[in-house]
Amino acid sequence: MIRVTLPAHLRKLAQVDSEVKLDVEGEVTQRSVLDALEARYPMLRGTIRDHTTKKRRAFVRFFACGEDLSHEAPDAPLPQAVATGAAPFMIVGAIAGG
Amino acid sequence: MSGVRVLVGTRKGAFILTSDGKREKWEVSSPHFAGWEMYHLKGSPADPNRLYASQSSSWFGQIIQRSDDGGKTWHQPGTPPGEPTTTPDGMPKGESNNFVYDTSPESGKPLTTHQWYDGTAHPWEFKRVWHLEPSLTDPDTVYAGVEDAALFRSTDGGKSWRELAGLRGHGSGDKWAPGAGGMCLHTILLDPSNQGRMFVAISSAGTFRTDDGGKTWRPINRGLHSLYIPDPTAEIGHCVHRIAMHRSRPDVLFMQKHWDVMRSDDAGESWREISGNLPTDFGFAIDVHAHEPETIYVVPIKSDSEHFPPDGKLRVYRSRSGGNEWEALTKGLPQSDCYVNVLRDAMAVDSLDQCGVYFGTTGGQVYASANAGDNWAPIVRDLPAVVSVEVQTLA
Numbered sequence: 001m002i003r004v005t006l007p008a009h010l011r012k013l014a015q016v017d018s019e020v021k022l023d024v025e026g027e028v029t030q031r032s033v034l035d036a037l038e039a040r041y042p043m044l045r046g047t048i049r050d051h052t053t054k055k056r057r058a059f060v061r062f063f064a065c066g067e068d069l070s071h072e073a074p075d076a077p078l079p080q081a082v083a084t085g086a087a088p089f090m091i092v093g094a095i096a097g098g
Numbered sequence: 099m100s101g102v103r104v105l106v107g108t109r110k111g112a113f114i115l116t117s118d119g120k121r122e123k124w125e126v127s128s129p130h131f132a133g134w135e136m137y138h139l140k141g142s143p144a145d146p147n148r149l150y151a152s153q154s155s156s157w158f159g160q161i162i163q164r165s166d167d168g169g170k171t172w173h174q175p176g177t178p179p180g181e182p183t184t185t186p187d188g189m190p191k192g193e194s195n196n197f198v199y200d201t202s203p204e205s206g207k208p209l210t211t212h213q214w215y216d217g218t219a220h221p222w223e224f225k226r227v228w229h230l231e232p233s234l235t236d237p238d239t240v241y242a243g244v245e246d247a248a249l250f251r252s253t254d255g256g257k258s259w260r261e262l263a264g265l266r267g268h269g270s271g272d273k274w275a276p277g278a279g280g281m282c283l284h285t286i287l288l289d290p291s292n293q294g295r296m297f298v299a300i301s302s303a304g305t306f307r308t309d310d311g312g313k314t315w316r317p318i319n320r321g322l323h324s325l326y327i328p329d330p331t332a333e334i335g336h337c338v339h340r341i342a343m344h345r346s347r348p349d350v351l352f353m354q355k356h357w358d359v360m361r362s363d364d365a366g367e368s369w370r371e372i373s374g375n376l377p378t379d380f381g382f383a384i385d386v387h388a389h390e391p392e393t394i395y396v397v398p399i400k401s402d403s404e405h406f407p408p409d410g411k412l413r414v415y416r417s418r419s420g421g422n423e424w425e426a427l428t429k430g431l432p433q434s435d436c437y438v439n440v441l442r443d444a445m446a447v448d449s450l451d452q453c454g455v456y457f458g459t460t461g462g463q464v465y466a467s468a469n470a471g472d473n474w475a476p477i478v479r480d481l482p483a484v485v486s487v488e489v490q491t492l493a
């Protein structure tokens with residue numbers, strides 16, 4: 001079970017109160033986690049990564065285990081603690097004013 | 099009892115202001131979509147309870163919201179209000195947020211770049227929906243003007259969107275360039291007497307017209323003169339800020355350009371300047387009285403770059419002669435130390451017997467006049483910066 005935390009605006013769109021728990025098939029990567037997230041919460045499509053190119057939106061960051069994973073390859077394995085559910089995969093709005 | 103519903107989009111949420119036909123006492127809703135940029139909200143002329151809203155964020159992109167009960171509840175199209183959105187059945191597909199430029203071979207001329215500020219080629223990148231224009235007759239048909247400039251249409255109540263690619267592909271698209279606010283398609287006017295005709299305006303490209311329901315387009319900018327482009331009378335490159343029409347005379351168009359207030363009497367085939375005695379011919383908003391097609395309103399703004407009213411006086415200017423001769427409307431508006439802006443979509447009129455005029459400011463005030471501009475009073479003073487104002491006249 002993968003744990004994903006969302007920023008407040010996206011929690012509201014997805015109508016969830018707290019972190020999301022997802023089953024992810026196969027290797028746990030950014031892409032597989034986001035695919036599972038968007039499959040379960042389709043209203044989030046386009047809000048985290050582009051509809052078509054699947055590139056991360058510029059002001060969205062991915063953190064886990066105290067590390068910034070935003071610039072890791074989408075198919076790179078996420079940390080073991082994320083894969084086991086011990087630590088959440090954090091989707092965060094960049095601090096850029098607003 | 100008749101009434102009005104004012105739909106206000108701000109930098110940090112949407113607000114709905116309601117009043118009876120007297121327009122003296124107002125109810126102000128709590129914010130809808132708090133924290134999001136609400137570029138535009140507009141109601142369907144065919145069904146006043148059907149509202150569309152553009153919700154966007156630099157962080158999380160574009161969301162389309164719809165209300166079927168006059169703004170009491172909202173949902174992303176595809177999921178009925180109140181229905182769970184987290185179950186496999188009945189969930190929205192996210193398609194209502196999906197604006198994808200048409201580069202298919204069928205569209206004829208796939209277009210991938212426009213001009214950047216420095217004149218270099220720049221790829222088209224979808225950023226947000228600036229303006230939503232519901233069909234005059236069908237509540238489920240709505241047009242969206244977007245940045246980077248393009249026109250999309252939905253025929254299923256905002257659930258899915260398809261680009262009317264003939265606009266970008268008509269031949270000049272690769273020469274369009276952004277204005278200071280971005281390269282946005284911000285105005286969509288539907289001709290009530292000719293179903294196939296519509297007008298759009300783009301900063302900073304100009305005005306365009308279709309006569310076949312959006313399949314083919316051509317620029318209509320003859321008579322415009324802009325000193326910020328190499329050829330001041332070029333067909334393309336004019337920073338049109340907004341255009342307006344009166345529904346009884348759809349061939350007469352009024353334009354507030356980045357300097358110059360203009361008029362066309364032939365559906366945009368030619369334009370002439372009507373700035374007349376305005377204190378400055380720069381501004382963003384322009385609108386037409388609901389019952390007097392020759393009565394028009396602008397809010398002169400000082401430029402370049404200041405973008406606040408001249409002399410710190412917030413003045414709406416009204417012409418009752420279709421331009422050239424303007425009178426300042428000041429009663430109830432601040433006449434000292436006022437340095438707000440009125441953005442292009444932030445003025446509207448109602449159609450009650452005594453035409454009401456409304457506008458919002460970047461200082462968060464929404465002003466209303468229940469007598470065509472003679473007297474003004476704030477409906478609300480302290481909203482976030484106002485981006486758009488639309489009015490629905492309710493039976």
